[in-house]
Amino acid sequence: MCKKRQKRFLNDRRGFSLIEMLIVVTLLAIVVIMTSDTFTIVIKQSGQQTKIVESQIEGIIGLEMMRTDIEQTGYGLPWAFMNNVNYSEATTTPGSNYNDASSNVPRAILTGDNIGLNGSDYLVLKSTSVGINDTAQKWTYMIFNQAPKTWSSNALTAGERVVVIKPKLDVTGQPRLVVLTDGTFFCQMENETDGGGNTYATVPAGFRPTQPGEKYIIYGVDATTALRMPFNRADFYVRRPGTGMPSHCAAGTGILYKGVVNQGNGELTELPLIDCAVDMQVIIGLDTNADGVVDSRITTVGAMTAQQIREQVKEVRVYILAQEGERDSSYRHETQVMTLGEFGLVKNLDLGSAIGADWNRYRWKRYTLTVKPKSLYQ
Ligand SMILES: [Ca+2]
Ligand SMILES: [Ca+2]
Known part of the structure; x- marks a missing residue:
């Protein structure tokens, strides 16, 4: 590098004057204050x-x-019972204040x-x-001497607790809960195998339609627990x-x-x-x-x-x-x-x-x- 060019290079690299430095520092300070404030507000608002x-x-x-x-x-509530029942509901207050009488x-x-x-x-x-x-969302129906209708999905399976209702086409004009003479008002789906070797889930004998043409509705209530009440x-x-x-x-x-x-x-x-x-x-x-x-x-x-x-x-x-x-x-x-x-x-x-x-x-x-x-x- 020749001397002349070296001198110009050195001149170009002169530093900032004190005034320039002060202006830059002040501006920087203002920018920092502004952004930190705005930043805090933005962060706060986005959280909010x-x-x-x-x-x-x-x-x-x-x-x-x-x-x-x-x-x-x-949905699925009976208007009457086929035999006397005795059920119970909530055990703690204030919920227990809204229990129905056990046989009503x-x-x-x-x-x-x-x-x-x-x-x-x-x-x-x-x-x-x-x-x-899931059981509470399931239902099906059953016609005299037939297996319950099986839906392609969401079918009731063995072990689930259900109630059975005889719909209002009944002579009484009221959907009645099927209750056995001993007061049993719910049952458990159970597997049965037909003559052709097909296994399907159905209700126990006492809960099935008894007359030709009769159709009962089966409502799922709970997956595994014995029922204290014939509904949820x-x-x-x-x-x-x-x-x-x-x-x-x-x-x-x-x-x-x-x-x-x-x-x-x-x-x-x-x-x-x-x-x-x-x-x-x-x-x-x-x-x-x-x-x-x-x-x-x-x-x-x-x-x-x-x-x-x-x-x-x-x-x-x-x-x-x-x-x-x-x-x-x-x-x-x-x-x-x-x-x-x-x-x-x-x-x-x-x-x-x-x-x-x-x-x-x-x-x-x-x-x-x-x-x-x-x-x-x-
Ligand atoms: Ca009215
Ligand atoms: Ca009120």
Whole structure:
């Protein structure tokens, strides 16, 4: 390298002046401050958004399960018994308050008005399909002197506990539960082999149709447990558990549960449907003059009989209030008193007294379910 070029090269490599350095350092500092602040906000908001999305999805799934259960309430319930029965239901309170008398036909829907956490309601549904096992979703029918109809999938197999109902084509005009003279009201599917050497699952002899042309319906109830009641039962309620409450839920909130009565011991097997729930209110729509149109709304079915419930309950509305996302110190919720209900049957829920001083740092969401039970009058 010649001397001239070397000199120019050195000149080009001159450093920054003090002023230039100061400007650069200051700018850098501003940029760092800006990004760290923005970054924190972005991170916080995306966390908040994730929580909101989570609680929305959870809400939708939980509510869809509840909707299906309400639609199907009464499914597989007998209107009468062929012989006297003695069954039992829930063994712990408050569930045991909604047990039917041990020899009465079961009522498909029951409600407890404002008895739970924050004055929330209690909803009881009785049907075979409301159980949380595959067997509860299965059914088939059996014609006199024939093997039960076998579906290509979801067939009842040996060992599963079922109830058998003689449908309302019967002379009494009522679907009657097949009960043996000793009071046995359920049986277990068992394998039988026909003359051609084919093995199939069927009910024991006492539970089969006895007359030519007769057809009985077989409903699956439980996979393996001996039955305490000839149906399944699910209770819906808001409760704050002693342990296991999600940490992002506000004080004073609970969990909306589906509690399925265990056929073995009568205790509730709980399935959480919505976390951070504050309240659940139920309004029942009745058709009292059989014109197919709801003309009366009540908050509890109270003293209605199984038959009245079957014939009159045309709509169930459920209102749920739950926290959405997690606590957000930059958020201010406006409405302190949230209304749940319609038709002049409104429950006012004061978030201040239910949640405490922090009530307005949470987002609160109301869900409304309007369901027409489809299986009450089969
Ligand atoms: Ca109520
Ligand atoms: Ca009417």
